[in-house]
Amino acid sequence: MSTETRPALAYEQVSRRYAGVSAIDHISLQVERGSFVALVGPSGSGKSTLLRLANRLDAADTGRVLVDGQDVAHADPIRLRRGIGYVFQNIGLFPHLTVAENIGIIPKLEGRPPVDVIAALERVGLAPDLATRFPAQLSGGQQQRVGIARALAGDGKLLLMDEPFGALDPVTRDTLGRTIRWLHDALGLTTILVTHDMAEALLLAERIIVMGQGRIVADATPREMLAGEAGPEVDALVAIPRAQAKRLSELSR
C-alpha cells in the first residue's frame, strides 16, 4: 500500500484504562487522508483521550495506533509530535514569547530556518503587526488563531483539535470554524475536531463519530445523521440543533 492510499490515522483494537475505568474500550477506526472528522460525545466519553493517543501525549494499554501506517509506539515521540498539529481548548501559548516566537517554535526546536511569520499570521486571519505582541495582549479568539498557526508551522498534514472553540464566544466560534475549514481545504490537511457541539460538527465535518463510554456509538456523514439513518442515540443529539434551526426559521418568517 502506498503512502497516499494508507489511512492518515488508524486505531486497531485500542484500549486505555485509567485506574480501572475504561476511557477507550476496544476502538477500531480509520481516518482517511484529507478527511475532516468530528468526534462528538458527552464529557468523559473518551474523545480527548483518543486524540492524545495519536501524538503520544498518552499511550494505549492494548492495541495499535498508526500514523501514516507507522505504529506510534515505535516512533520517537518528539519527532512524532513535531509532525502533528495539536490545538486544545486552553490554547497554551507560551506567555513569555512573542506571537512570532510562539509560531516559530517548532522550526526553532528542529534547528530549521525560521518560518514566514507574516504569511502564517495571514493564513489564520491575523494582522501582521501582531507578530511582536505577547499573548496576554491578544483577545481569546486571536490567541487561538495563534495556537492554530503554531500547530501548522510544523508543516504536518495531520491536525488534531481538542475543543479548540470551547472558551470562545459564539461569533468568534463561527468565524474560527470557517477559518479552520478553509485551512483544511487549502492545505490538504487531515483534521480531527473534538467538540461537544453537534451543530458545529454537522456544519464543519464530512464525517461525524459519536462516542459514549469509550466506545463508538455512531459513525456517519452529517447528511445520514440528519436523515435519521444513524440510530436513535444520534437522532436525540441531532434533534436539538434541528429544533433550534426550525424555531429560528419560524421566527424570521
Place this chain on the structure above:
Amino acid sequence: MSEALRQLPPLIASHVLLAAAAMGLALLIGLPLGIASARRPRLGAVAVGFAGLVQTIPGLALLALFYPLLLALSALAGGGVPALGFLPALLALTLYALLPILRNVVAGLQGIDPAVLQAADAVGMTPGQRLRLVEAPLAAAVAMAGIRTAAVWTIGAATLATTVGYPSLGNPIFAGLQIERWDLVLAGCIGAALLAIVTDTLLGLIERGIGQRKRGLTLTGLGLLILGLLLACLPLLRTSQPSVTIGAKNFSEQYILAHLIGGRLEQAGYRVTYREGLGSAVAFRALQSGDIDVYVEYSGTLWADTMGRKDTPSREAMLDGIRNWMAIGPKTVLVGPLGFENAYALAVRPDSGLTSIADLAAKAPNFTLGADLEFLDRPEWRAIREAYGLRFKATRAYSPTFMYRALRSGQVDIISAFSSDGRIAADHLTILADPKGAMPHYDAILLTSPPHAHDAHFLSAIRPLVNRVRVEDMRSANYSVDRDTDKQPPEAAARWLDARVRAPH
C-alpha cells in the same frame, strides 16, 4: 569611629567571600534539587521539610553544631578537615540559604499554567528544551525572589561566622558588644546592612531584567554583582608575608592580650589576623588543629576543663603538669606564664577590715554574697566553701557589671571577682588572701600551635612577654577598655600595656 572604619576592608572582603561562596553552593544544590522536587512531590516534601527543619535551628547553634561534626569527620578522615573558620561557616550558611531557594524554585515551577506545559510537550520539546525554553524563564521571577531572600539572610547571618573563628563583619559587632564600644558595633551592623542592600538591589535588577525580558538589564545587574564581588575581595590579594592567626576568647582582657601579641609579631614581620570571640572550649581545640597559631589560656581552665583534673596543685606543679601533658598529647607548646593571674577571688569593699578568707568565716553569716552567673555552680566555690566552712546569709547572682554596682551600693557585702578585673583597682576593692590555697590557680599562659614548637623566629617574637605582665597593669588596661566613659579600644590598651611590659620593673 575612623579607627573602627579602618579595620573594615579586610573584614568586608572575607565577609563577602564567605557569603558569595555559601550562596554559590546553595544555588548549586538548590536549583537542581528544586527542579527534581517539583517533578517528584515526595522528594519535594522531604527536601523542603529538611530545609525547613534546618531553618528552625538558630543560626548560631547551627554554626556551633558543625564544629563537633567536622571534628569527628576530621578524626574519621585521619585529620586535615578544618573544624573552625571558613568550612563550618560555609556549610552552615549554605544550609541556611537552601530553604528560600528550594521553596521558591519549587513554587515557581509548580505555578506554571499546566496548559503551557502541555503545549510544550505537544509541540515536541525534549525535557531539556522544555526546562530551558519554558520552565526556567517562567519560574525565574519566583525563584529570583527566593534567591534574593537567601542572599539577604546569608549576608546577615555571615556575621555569626566570627564565633567559629572566621573573620567577618561580626568581628567588630561581637568585640564591640563585649567591650561596650558602640561605634564598633555600629560599623559592623551598617557594613553588613549596606552589603545586603546593595546585593538585593542588584539581584532585583537581574530579576526585573528576566521578568521584562531585557537582556541588557540582566547582564548589567550580573556584571555589577561580579564587579562588586571582585572589588570587595581586593584586600585579600595583598601581600605574601608569612601570616599568623591570633585567637582570643570573648572578653576584653583577651582582646587586649591578642593585640599585645599581634603587635610583637607584626614587628617581627608577620601579617597578623585575629580570630576573636572564640568560645572557651573552642579556643584550645583551634590551637591544637592549627586554626590559630597562638593565644592566651588560663592554667586552671586547661587543668580542670581540658585535662579533666580534679586536684588543685601549687602554681609551679600545675604549669609543669600542663607542660608534660602537652608534650605527650596535643603537641601544643606552653611558651610560658605572662606573669599575672585571672582567677576567681573574693573581693570586699575597702572599709570591711577583712584581708583573708580565713577571717571571713566568722562574719559570713551576716554577709550576702554576690556572684556572677556561673560561680555558684563551679568547683571553685565548693572548694573554698568547704575549706573555710563558709555559710553566707544569702547568695545572689548578677551579670558582672551589676555585681560590682551591687557591692558598691551595699546590696551585697562580698563578691566573686576576677583577680585581673580593672574594676578592682577602680573601686579600690580588697582581694581576700587564700592562705589554705583552696582556689585553683589561673595563670595567664601563652600557648602556641604544634607547627611553631621549634619555630625560633616566631618564639623569639613572643617570648619577651613571658613573666612581664603585672596584674596591676593588666587591671588598668582592662579598666581602660571596660569603663563607661573615655573608653579605649583594645588596640590602644594593648599599646599602653606593651610600653609597661618594656619598662624596667
